[in-house]
Amino acid sequence: MPDDSPTGPLMSPTAQPPAVPPPMAQPRRDRQGTAILLMCVTALMFAGQDGISRHLGSTYSPVFITMLRYWFFTVFAVALCLRAPGGLRAAMRSKRPVVQFFRGMLLALEIVVTIECFVRLGLINTHAIFACYPLIISVLSGPVLGEKVGWRRWLAVAVGFCGILVVLQPGRDVFTPEAALPFLAAAMFAAYGLLTRLAGREDSAMTSFFWTAVWGAVCMTVLGLRTWEPIAPQDIPWLLILCVCAGCAHFMLIKAYELAEASALQPFSYTQLVWISIFGVVIFGETLAPHVAIGGAIVVGAGMFTWWRSRVRERAARR
Template sequence: MTENSQTGPSTAPPASPAAVSAASAEDKQGTAILMICGAALIFAMMDGMSRHLGAAYSPFFVITLRYWFFVAFVLVLCARAPGGIRAAIRTQRPWTQIFRGVLLAFEVIVTVEAFVRLGLINTHAIFACYPLLISALSGPVLGEKVGWRRWAAVAVGFTGIVIVLKPGSGVFSAEAALPFLAAVMFALYGLLTRLVARDDGAMVSFFWTAVAGAIAITPFGLREWQPIAAWDLPWLLLLCIGAAAGHMLLIKAYEMAEASALQPFSYTQLVWVSIFGVVIFGETLAPNVALGGVIVVGAGLFTWWRSRQRERAARGR
């Protein structure tokens, strides 16, 4: 027997409500981090499937089918949310919501085309600069103050991109503009999402992301319609299910923890993409691409750390 069992029940005071609340928040954040990592794995798998299908079919056709499934998923979510679909439609910024939804749809098209032309690893090594672009564009788009440290991080990050695009590496070409264009589009989409969040709830933005994107891309997808081989149907189905599962994990994760606390873990997608690219698609992780990717990610993590510092300082004041 232990000493406590000999002397009767423990006389330790009960945990304070604040301690219980802190432990609960920590548990939620840990669960949210696992969800973000799971979403990153799913999105990396989707990138691989998108590359496979994009090489055999028009990216417009593949993404159109994916968006139709996405719309069905979002409508089910909105119907179950308070206020239903009618509440999800109501937006204070309709034109901004429509533009950001269309922008994301065409960003996905550009990214899939980059996967086919450049491969997963090279595309993501360049695309990883989008957090730096968000920092650089947050001034003109949102009116935020961008300090010299963030500008320095942006400069370092773009140095990493130059290293990735080292002449003779096989990446330095006009096609390398595709992942950079996709990164610019995704950064602008992220900034517009923050802008509409000032007036609209998350479910409203989610609804308009799906519906506006689907409406914009469907005419292009119908024009590129083609028969699907029987052996590609499972991949297409997995791609659609993966999109729904990945977005569901993101929604749940951001309900449990702050986005700024979760952002660094989204970079695990780059790790999975590199593994899939080498093992499944026979891509080569060139030293300059690895070094440049590390620099870009490191600069992105620095901008995240700086924004966390500013938030803490603002709360302290």
């Protein structure tokens, strides 16, 4: 969350680092093997968090769960900013406060929508559709950021959305209006990613990281306090694990970006889909239907192509 939010391959929609700051300084050597291992472990932890969110979301309001997570995340973000050059005061200075506000609010609401998707549609179906968010970013990067989108990426976008149609199977009994919810979450996260790039033109990554946590916490506190409810004793450990794992996963992701280029690590974030499928089938009794697997593979393949094309353009620009 390079700009401070990875907008390439999939990362957990409910645990996506709201604006992972890049390394404080460029590493002297690129320890890519360790970075890849950290990314794979992070993807596993993010998948586990999604599973816990699905479990808790069937009992508690997604707004309530997200509020508690943001309280913990804000503490984590403040602690990280205190260790950064310039400290908390530097992180608080923003030249784009309005953009930062909408970024934080948008990501928090996207997490709420995604948890609701987990409960209604399951982990597998949600992630199969959510994986299209890099394609939405490609579509909107032209009008929003003024970036050039070539015909190859437009073709990848078209192929990716065909994959979504394969997953949803419109016109058949398995299609329901609520199946569009993961697409809404993907669109919200894509908009968040574009706003992150926009803010990154003037604000540092640490500033975006800080204000994403703060504005998200403010938004969820305003919405979440009215949903407050007693937490069953057996659910308290799951909430604690959810919050602690989120902090650990974000920290490992940041360390991975300190050891290697984000563009080299992004493909390995797709290992989360493997874990999601395992957790969904083994723990929650979900079914990995053939059309979901095929459609999801098409969406992921299209997203990987857009990532590859962006790397090609970056290398060409450096020459």
